[in-house]
Amino acid sequence: MNKLNVDVIAENLMSIHPLLYKSLTRPAKTNSNITPGGMFVLGSLKRHQTLSMSDIGKCLSMPKPHVTVIVDKLIEEGYVERSNDVNDRRIINISLTKKGANDFEELKLAISENLKEKLLLLTFEEIEQLSVASKQVKDILISILSKV
């Protein structure tokens, strides 16, 4: 383990984070009434198809009561639905509805549009590089940070 590299990684991630936050959550507010938390839940469901309430909490390091509040709101808006687990009747599984999947796709497009304006400043090579590098960061972080 190279100690220097780890510190560099931490430093890079700390710089990336605040830049992302506003760029990603702002379109969600202007184009829909999805809160940042709701957006993350939808993203997790998009990746995993179905998750129990507890799994969502683990996925996002979110306390269970908060998951309940967010999912309640998403159900109210028709984005997700509950279903009882067939094996364990304590478990409630959450999955995207068609509307939820569609609207999340639209939200991603809105974020793309928003980013696109900024990305126009880059060369084709830089965009290519960012595409590859962001995928590498994503895949590696998911492999070590995702708890589900």
Added chain:
Amino acid sequence: MNKLNVDVIAENLMSIHPLLYKSLTRPAKTNSNITPGGMFVLGSLKRHQTLSMSDIGKCLSMPKPHVTVIVDKLIEEGYVERSNDVNDRRIINISLTKKGANDFEELKLAISENLKEKLLLLTFEEIEQLSVASKQVKDILISILSKV
């Protein structure tokens, strides 16, 4: 401009963001009384040395009243200090104190330590890759998303 690439980038960044959030802000809470917002402000100051109140707001897409609140708290803790601009007496410049710089360094170490446990699961090559890729993402995002 390759449309596919832009959408891939948006998708990757949206996946990265929730993973980072908790991993980066949790150590700040356990090791100090710096709020996430305060951490971002310190990070901006670390990169730019000195910023006016408005610049901090632009940097982090933060409303000005919120900047005031956060900076007030950081001053109270002795992490940053105000100084009047010599050319424009409306402007108040904020810069890190020695204590602020030190404690921010320590905070970064705490985050590194926290990450290190997880990074132990990776191969040396993956760490190397993450180090390079996260730097690329950081540099490119700063070049297009940072407003200061």
Added chain:
DNA sequence: AATAATAGTTATACTTTTGTAACCATTATA
């Protein structure tokens, strides 16, 4: 069968963030 553990909800209190509007001081403009 009794007890402990797990999944989820409800309730509550608190912190942080976000959004406005009003306000003062200073600088720029007409």
Added chain:
DNA sequence: TATAATGGTTACAAAAGTATAACTATTATT
């Protein structure tokens, strides 16, 4: 000089996130 624009603060309200405890229902353990 009068007016507009900018930088920053104050005050207030509302939304979102965080944390904890108490509770029900179900499953696992003994």
